[in-house]
Amino acid sequence: MDFQSEMKQIMVATWEFGLKTVSKGLAILKSGGTALDAIEEGIKAVEDDLNVLTVGLGGLPNFKGEVELDASIMDGETLKCGAVGALKYIKHPISVARKVMELTPHVLLVGEGALEFALKCGFKREFLWKPNAREKWVETLEKIKLEALEKDSFYDRVLKVMRDSWRETVSAIALDARGAMAAGNSTTGLFMKMPGRVGDSAVIGAGIYVDSRVGGAVTTGVGEIAINYCLSKRVCDLMSAGLNPQEACEKAIRETLYRRNFVNGIAVLALSNKGEVGAASSLKEFTYAYQDCEMDHPELKKIKGVSFV
Numbered sequence: 001m002d003f004q005s006e007m008k009q010i011m012v013a014t015w016e017f018g019l020k021t022v023s024k025g026l027a028i029l030k031s032g033g034t035a036l037d038a039i040e041e042g043i044k045a046v047e048d049d050l051n052v053l054t055v056g057l058g059g060l061p062n063f064k065g066e067v068e069l070d071a072s073i074m075d076g077e078t079l080k081c082g083a084v085g086a087l088k089y090i091k092h093p094i095s096v097a098r099k100v101m102e103l104t105p106h107v108l109l110v111g112e113g114a115l116e117f118a119l120k121c122g123f124k125r126e127f128l129w130k131p132n133a134r135e136k137w138v139e140t141l142e143k144i145k146l147e148a149l150e151k152d153s154f155y156d157r158v159l160k161v162m163r164d165s166w167r168e169t170v171s172a173i174a175l176d177a178r179g180a181m182a183a184g185n186s187t188t189g190l191f192m193k194m195p196g197r198v199g200d201s202a203v204i205g206a207g208i209y210v211d212s213r214v215g216g217a218v219t220t221g222v223g224e225i226a227i228n229y230c231l232s233k234r235v236c237d238l239m240s241a242g243l244n245p246q247e248a249c250e251k252a253i254r255e256t257l258y259r260r261n262f263v264n265g266i267a268v269l270a271l272s273n274k275g276e277v278g279a280a281s282s283l284k285e286f287t288y289a290y291q292d293c294e295m296d297h298p299e300l301k302k303i304k305g306v307s308f309v
């Protein structure tokens with residue numbers, strides 16, 4: 001029996017819009033495509049969705065009204081990876097991240113350098129606002145200005161809005177028929193963030209990590225928390241030490257809760273190289289999408305938050 005031919009293709013992705021990611025990605029896996037292709041194309045499906053304001057060009061901006069995008073992708077076979085941070089004017093940052101991985105000796109490009117690289121690779125400079133994104137920015141900005149006159153400084157109010165907001169990143173992991181794994185993510189980042197801020201989605205080991213010998217993990221929520229605790233790498237290390245994905249996710253989240261005393265807005269999703277899935281969150285509720293090669297349609301799964309014990 002050929003072991004590789006018996007591997008079950010699987011895709012998992014964060015949040016309800018992850019249904020698009022796993023549906024697109026699983027179709028690629030079923031047709032013989034690679035885990036990397038499934039991740040890139042699956043995430044592009046959400047980047048293209050005009051109804052998703054937390055992912056893709058035209059979504060929720062920084063406090064200056066500029067949309068700066070973060071994305072990363074990682075190959076579990078080679079551990080090669082690529083990422084972009086604070087990238088403007090490019091529709092598919094996940095694809096630029098893959099080009100960084102495949103065409104450069106670097107891992108992360110940011111800001112103007114990332115944009116220059118993308119344009120040289122043939123990506124088009126575009127500008128758009130998704131429906132309601134600009135309106136929400138203007139409304140929030142006016143509210144901040146009004147409250148700043150009454151209470152804190154303008155800058156203090158911006159920081160408060162940023163701290164109180166957290167955003168739904170599209171993060172995904174794929175397992176293909178060869179047993180190869182890949183992971184990736186894409187996001188607009190925190191709404192009203194400071195210009196130039198780069199979150200966990202562009203930081204390997206924080207927002208994503210995958211090793212085909214063990215499995216992969218991805219995060220969503222407040223990126224600074226995932227960066228502080230190298231959260232995705234921590235989950236992979238726990239799986240490597242013998243914990244199953246669910247145990248690893250719960251332990252990592254509890255460690256974070258213990259160290260910070262209280263955390264609002266972080267979740268982690270994991271997939272082992274055996275096809276086992278785990279998820280844990282500090283939120284009251286977290287949803288993720290799942291589909292394997294034996295399913296006709298993806299499923300949305302919902303979990304309760306981890307308690308502080």
